[in-house]
Amino acid sequence: MILAITILIGISVIMIFPIGSQAQTEENIFVTHSGAVVKTTGEVLDPLYTSATVEFDPMEYLRDFNYGRISQLEDGTVLREYTIIANDDEIMEVSPGIFYNVWTFNGTVPGPTIRATEGDIVRVKFINNGEKEHTIHFHGIHPAGMDGVFEPVGGNGGQFVYEFEAGPVGVHPYHCHVMPLEEHIVHGLYGVFIVDPKEERPPADEMVMVLNGLDTDFDTENNFYAANTIPFYYQHHPIQINTNELIRIYVVNMVEFDPINNFHLHGNLYKYYPTGTDIVPSFYTDMITLSQTERGIMEFEYQYPGKYLFHAHKVEFSEKGWVGIFMVNENKEGTEDVKYGS
Amino acid sequence: MEVSNTSSKGKLIASGVIPFAFLIILIAYIFGPGSELLDLGIPLPEITMEKVDFLDSEIQVTVRNTGPISVEIAMADVNDRIQPAAVEPDRYLERYETALVRIPFEWNDAEPYIVGITIEDGTRFEKEIEAAAPALEPSFELLGFFAIIGTYVGIIPVMIGLLWLPFIKRISKQKYHFFLALTAGLLLFLAIDSVEEALDVSNESLAGSFNGVLLVATVLILSFLGLYYTGEKLVSRAKSSRITKPVAIALMISIGIGLHNFGEGLAIGAAVGLGSIAFSTFLIIGFALHNTTEGLAIAAPMSREKKVIGKLAAMGLIAGAPAIFGAWIGGFVYSPFTSVVFLSIGAGAIFQVIITILKWIREQGDKNLSSAAVASGFAIGMVIMYLTSILV
Ligand SMILES: [Cu+2]
Numbered sequence: 001m002i003l004a005i006t007i008l009i010g011i012s013v014i015m016i017f018p019i020g021s022q023a024q025t026e027e028n029i030f031v032t033h034s035g036a037v038v039k040t041t042g043e044v045l046d047p048l049y050t051s052a053t054v055e056f057d058p059m060e061y062l063r064d065f066n067y068g069r070i071s072q073l074e075d076g077t078v079l080r081e082y083t084i085i086a087n088d089d090e091i092m093e094v095s096p097g098i099f100y101n102v103w104t105f106n107g108t109v110p111g112p113t114i115r116a117t118e119g120d121i122v123r124v125k126f127i128n129n130g131e132k133e134h135t136i137h138f139h140g141i142h143p144a145g146m147d148g149v150f151e152p153v154g155g156n157g158g159q160f161v162y163e164f165e166a167g168p169v170g171v172h173p174y175h176c177h178v179m180p181l182e183e184h185i186v187h188g189l190y191g192v193f194i195v196d197p198k199e200e201r202p203p204a205d206e207m208v209m210v211l212n213g214l215d216t217d218f219d220t221e222n223n224f225y226a227a228n229t230i231p232f233y234y235q236h237h238p239i240q241i242n243t244n245e246l247i248r249i250y251v252v253n254m255v256e257f258d259p260i261n262n263f264h265l266h267g268n269l270y271k272y273y274p275t276g277t278d279i280v281p282s283f284y285t286d287m288i289t290l291s292q293t294e295r296g297i298m299e300f301e302y303q304y305p306g307k308y309l310f311h312a313h314k315v316e317f318s319e320k321g322w323v324g325i326f327m328v329n330e331n332k333e334g335t336e337d338v339k340y341g342s
Numbered sequence: 343m344e345v346s347n348t349s350s351k352g353k354l355i356a357s358g359v360i361p362f363a364f365l366i367i368l369i370a371y372i373f374g375p376g377s378e379l380l381d382l383g384i385p386l387p388e389i390t391m392e393k394v395d396f397l398d399s400e401i402q403v404t405v406r407n408t409g410p411i412s413v414e415i416a417m418a419d420v421n422d423r424i425q426p427a428a429v430e431p432d433r434y435l436e437r438y439e440t441a442l443v444r445i446p447f448e449w450n451d452a453e454p455y456i457v458g459i460t461i462e463d464g465t466r467f468e469k470e471i472e473a474a475a476p477a478l479e480p481s482f483e484l485l486g487f488f489a490i491i492g493t494y495v496g497i498i499p500v501m502i503g504l505l506w507l508p509f510i511k512r513i514s515k516q517k518y519h520f521f522l523a524l525t526a527g528l529l530l531f532l533a534i535d536s537v538e539e540a541l542d543v544s545n546e547s548l549a550g551s552f553n554g555v556l557l558v559a560t561v562l563i564l565s566f567l568g569l570y571y572t573g574e575k576l577v578s579r580a581k582s583s584r585i586t587k588p589v590a591i592a593l594m595i596s597i598g599i600g601l602h603n604f605g606e607g608l609a610i611g612a613a614v615g616l617g618s619i620a621f622s623t624f625l626i627i628g629f630a631l632h633n634t635t636e637g638l639a640i641a642a643p644m645s646r647e648k649k650v651i652g653k654l655a656a657m658g659l660i661a662g663a664p665a666i667f668g669a670w671i672g673g674f675v676y677s678p679f680t681s682v683v684f685l686s687i688g689a690g691a692i693f694q695v696i697i698t699i700l701k702w703i704r705e706q707g708d709k710n711l712s713s714a715a716v717a718s719g720f721a722i723g724m725v726i727m728y729l730t731s732i733l734v
Contacts, residue, residue, distance in 0.1 A: 032426050032446040036399060040444060042430030045417055097416030097433070100464050216464020223466055224424075231424070319423035 047095045047232045058228035062207045066112045078120040088130035095231050100216045103187035109229050110210040111191030116166035118198050124162040128153045137177035141167050149177045169197045170276030171250040173293045186215050186256045204246035211261050212254045224321045231321020238325035243305050249298045253290035262289040264313040270300035302328040385410040391469040395477035403443040407435035417460040418445050449474045480674050488669035495630045496603045496665025500658045503637015510645040520715040525639040526699045527723020533692035540685035547678035558686045565690030591643045596657035598691035599636045600664040605688040607668020608681045
């Protein structure tokens with residue numbers, strides 16, 4: 001009896017009073033969203049203000065376009081050859097301290113942004129180094145056997161060559177199309193395929209933003225949202241652009257689970273070309289709404305230098321990472337050399 | 343002679359130890375390193391948010407690693423919106439280790455919040471708070487406030503219940519048995535109520551690794567056995583001392599009810615501490631009402647005694663005062679584990695009291711429990727409690 005009570009009291013005491021490990025003596029300071037200054041002897045948990053240690057660099061991805069290995073066929077048509085390798089065993093730090101099994105095309109989520117001109121022959125050598133079957137399904141126009149749906153490519157070195165004529169003009173997603181589809185997409189097997197018009201678009205500072213989410217605990221709800229995978233990244237590392245310089249963003253919404261996503265720009269409006277298939281903009285707005293794999297091209301230029309936010313106006317998404325900053329710098333070179341709208 | 347004696351002793355020890363040694367070898371074989379007999383599956387990390395405090399512009403969460411493996415806390419959110427936060431002393435939690443997550447947040451009074459913690463593998467855990475209220479800062483004022491609540495809920499209603507004593511004194515043996523059985527019925531309801539409450543708390547706030555249901559069962563049975571044993575001793579000693587059997591029984595009832603009221607105090611203190619104002623008011627009214635019936639439970643066995651006023655007052659205190667201590671503990675050092683434990687102890691104590699009362703009726707009532715008075719008393723006791731539970 002006494003023994004039992006002693007044990008009970010002992011356990012209770014342990015359970016009431018927290019057991020801590022050795023406390024750090026060093027004091028950290030951090031600033032919250034609202035500007036409050038917090039001092040702590042512990043560690044700071046902050047996807048926003050600590051320097052990200054993430055392996056994937058969204059800043060590099062932003063302006064990285066893969067034009068392929070270019071050659072000419074006998075009839076003079078341009079042939080562009082690409083290699084895309086699928087993998088499904090990489091663990092990546094997707095936000096400071098959070099490790100997630102990403103499935104990748106060429107090692108990144110999203111996969112490479114491949115780019116061709118309308119009428120070119122696109123030849124994609126696909127190698128599946130994953131454990132599971134994968135494919136690449138390109139949105140666009142192509143023959144049935146090139147659709148990446150009924151031609152699953154086995155893992156551990158399986159290969160397939162996709163070949164088709166680039167078209168139509170615009171910005172298109174590509175993604176794995178193996179069942180269960182949702183699983184393959186939400187793990188990261190997608191990317192962007194841009195088809196440029198034969199008559200080039202006006203020169204601009206071009207970037208690609210894939211709006212995506214990560215369901216890290218597999219409850220079919222996203223734990224994070226981002227433009228280009230890493231939550232809060234462009235807020236922590238603002239995108240540097242210049243005043244009076246045309247900015248062109250290829251936006252693709254790859255968010256799963258949520259019916260819509262959107263893109264709101266601060267201090268400005270943009271011309272919007274849905275799917276990019278037209279060369280005349282359909283909207284002049286600061287807010288577009290995108291359903292799954294809806295995409296388009298946005299064009300704008302800033303007149304006034306400074307910091308401008310861009311984010312999902314579905315505020316939940318922005319507060320879970322889909323938010324960024326354009327740092328608009330004064331353009332020293334002036335505006336004479338920028339021409340567009342020919 | 344001597345030699346054979348030692349050798350037989352040796353044989354005795356050996357015969358006791360050898361099977362034990364085999365048992366150890368068996369266990370080592372099953373669980374030991376390199377054993378592939380048992381594949382216990384993939385251990386999943388688990389954390390429990392034991393406490394959420396709302397401070398000035400800050401939400402503080404006490405997080406405990408209640409899973410089988412160590413975890414790292416990676417992120418905090420409020421209402422599913424990611425917030426910068428601090429974790430003290432650090433984000434690495436060994437088994438059962440705790441950390442304090444401090445989330446700067448301008449929260450609003452009385453609004454509900456869901457606080458989430460994400461660990462390194464991306465798993466998010468959450469805890470819902472029905473209404474935010476400033477965390478209780480221990481102060482003499484608050485100490486006094488809880489003491490007053492404890493007095494209203496524990497001591498006064500029990501004392502009121504004791505006022506039934508003169509009435510019970512004047513009634514026949516049959517009716518006396520009826521009231522004893524009624525008491526047992528009331529108590530049985532309370533015991534079940536305590537078990538239910540303990541299971542609720544363990545469901546809502548206790549980590550799966552504590553095996554809530556089994557914890558309740560174990561603590562309940564231990565406290566039952568412990569008190570049963572002590573109670574029997576007390577009664578048997580009563581024969582040879584000045585304590586009479588009815589007094590001994592009433593004393594045990596008081597102790598049992600005291601433990602139960604301690605649990606009630608815990609519940610009230612915790613509800614106030616967690617800022618559930620409506621819930622704590624409900625608890626205070628409900629507990630106060632039904633605690634008058636506890637007074638009846640104490641008074642019933644004492645009704646055949648003389649000069650009981652002093653003893654009754656003492657027993658009223660034993661039964662009622664723990665509510666005050668419960669409220670203090672519940673309000674200031676609440677943890678789901680302690681409330682489950684105390685509620686279970688209370689339930690075990692009450693079951694023990696019920697058994698004692700039934701034995702007492704049996705001895706008094708010609709070794710018979712199946713009289714109409716006993717059956718109806720028991721039933722009515724349950725019904726009364728059920729009706730009060732609906733009304734309040
Ligand atoms: Cu796939």
